[in-house]
Amino acid sequence: MNRTLLAPASYDEMFTEVKLKDGSGTHYGLGVQVSARDGHRVISHSGEVSGFVSQNSVFPDDKVAVTVLTNEDASSAAGALARKIAPLVLGGSAAASASDGTAAAERRALAIFTGLQEGKLDRSQLTAFCDAYFTEEAVGDFAGSLKPLGVPGSFKQMDEELRGGMTFRSFSVSFPDRQLRVTTYEEPDGKLEQYLVIPSGS
Numbered sequence: 001m002n003r004t005l006l007a008p009a010s011y012d013e014m015f016t017e018v019k020l021k022d023g024s025g026t027h028y029g030l031g032v033q034v035s036a037r038d039g040h041r042v043i044s045h046s047g048e049v050s051g052f053v054s055q056n057s058v059f060p061d062d063k064v065a066v067t068v069l070t071n072e073d074a075s076s077a078a079g080a081l082a083r084k085i086a087p088l089v090l091g092g093s094a095a096a097s098a099s100d101g102t103a104a105a106e107r108r109a110l111a112i113f114t115g116l117q118e119g120k121l122d123r124s125q126l127t128a129f130c131d132a133y134f135t136e137e138a139v140g141d142f143a144g145s146l147k148p149l150g151v152p153g154s155f156k157q158m159d160e161e162l163r164g165g166m167t168f169r170s171f172s173v174s175f176p177d178r179q180l181r182v183t184t185y186e187e188p189d190g191k192l193e194q195y196l197v198i199p200s201g202s
Contacts, residue, residue, distance in 0.1 A: 001060050002018050015043055025188055026165040033162050038101070040090060044081060044162075055082040064089050076170075079161045109171050109182055110155040112195060121141035127191045142197065149175050155182075166193055173197075 003011045014030040023106075027035045033044045044057040052072060055078035058065045066085050068078040115121055121139055123131050152173050159170040166185045173180040179200035185193040 001058055001063060001065060008135075024165075027162050027188070029089060035162060037086070037094070038090075042086075042167060044082075048074070053078045055079045057082050059086070059090065062090060076159050076161065080159050083160060089185065102160070105169055106155055106157050106171065107159070109157075109169070109184060109195075110152070112192075113146070113152070113155070113173065113182060116142040116197075117146040117149075119147075125190075125192055126195075127193045130192050130194060133194075145195065149178070172200075 006014075009101055014032065015034055016029055017034050018026050018030075020026060020029055027033055031042075033042075035044075041058050041061050042059050044055070046056075047054040052075055053070050053072055053075050054064070055068045057067075060089055064086075066082045066089060068081045068085070070078045070081075072166070098197070112121070112125070116139065119139055119142075121134055124135070126134070152175060154172070154174040155198045156172050157169055158172050159168070161168050163185070166187055167182045171182040171184075173182055181200055183194070183196045183198065187193055
């Protein structure tokens with residue numbers, strides 16, 4: 001945080017986002033995730049061994065760090081807890097911005113879900129790969145299986161983390177007699193690379 005161990009140039013190189021050949025960003029430096037969250041620069045990384053998962057998020061400009069240690073296997077709890085704790089520690093507008101971001105993501109994912117129930121899809125929100133996945137036959141299949149479920153009782157974001165330069169989100173969708181899970185991968189430009197509807201427990 002205070003850059004006292006290595007030479008300044010080493011920190012600069014480690015915390016600089018690596019770019020792909022086409023110039024797009026990866027949200028990854030040299031061994032660490034690099035991004036901005038609600039206007040705050042954050043350097044982070046997770047860790048996992050058998051029976052143990054951790055998350056370390058450092059906000060160097062704010063002199064704040066959040067470290068979460070969990071004794072679970074293959075769980076996203078450490079990352080989810082760190083994202084919930086960070087706005088509380090940062091205070092001010094960070095907490096409101098985090099809440100606003102979650103609400104916006106929920107509205108967007110729900111709008112796509114209800115559109116699929118009616119056999120409709122706003123393809124301008126999708127990358128070329130995601131658009132190709134949603135063939136007319138696939139959209140019809142979604143409508144056939146989702147429309148009979150009716151209006152979701154709730155649609156809540158449960159998880160959000162960076163994966164492979166994209167933002168991964170998981171949502172819980174509740175109906176009177178069943179639960180579904182929706183997962184999305186969002187590119188840095190805001191387009192969706194993936195939108196999946198998964199039976200609960202899968």
